[in-house]
Amino acid sequence: MHVAPGKNHFELFGLPVAFDIDAGDLASRYRELQRRVHPDKFANASDQERRLSLQMTAQVNEAFQTLKDPVRRARYLLSLRGIDIDEETDTAMDPAFLMEQMEWRENLDEMRQADNPHKPLAELANRIEQDMQDKIGQFRQAFGEGSPEDIAKARNIVREMQFLAKMRQEIDDLEEELSI
16 A cells, blocks of 8 residues: 555545445555554654655545545545535525425424433434435435436535534534533
């Protein structure tokens, strides 16, 4: 496994450019790369080699964080195809999905005030996780098809995945707040 700047995240880890990756394999490749580029290994090296080691360590960390998270990995795969998720010109989203998001937010606000919000909070978290798994399956299929229409669909699915991830984070934050 040779580490070289300029490789995409998949190349860096010696993995095929694909949505499905083995998390255990990714973690072991990450540890191996970290071992090779860690700054401690270059303590007695030249300034340039130490700087390169720091840059490579940062690149390996960023690549690992991106590839291990399905939403970030999906965004990255689209970016490799020149698709920008954050492009402001296209803000259209499925109205039913947006309505569901608004309902969930209202539920979350109500749970914040409830006497015993733990059970409904867990139920909402499970529902969001189910929806996330559905979206991952939809992304996998659309991205795999690869036509321009399918890639556009994959882009919209990733945007919905981002909403779900944000909602999941808000639930985690509320659970933490309630446990204090």
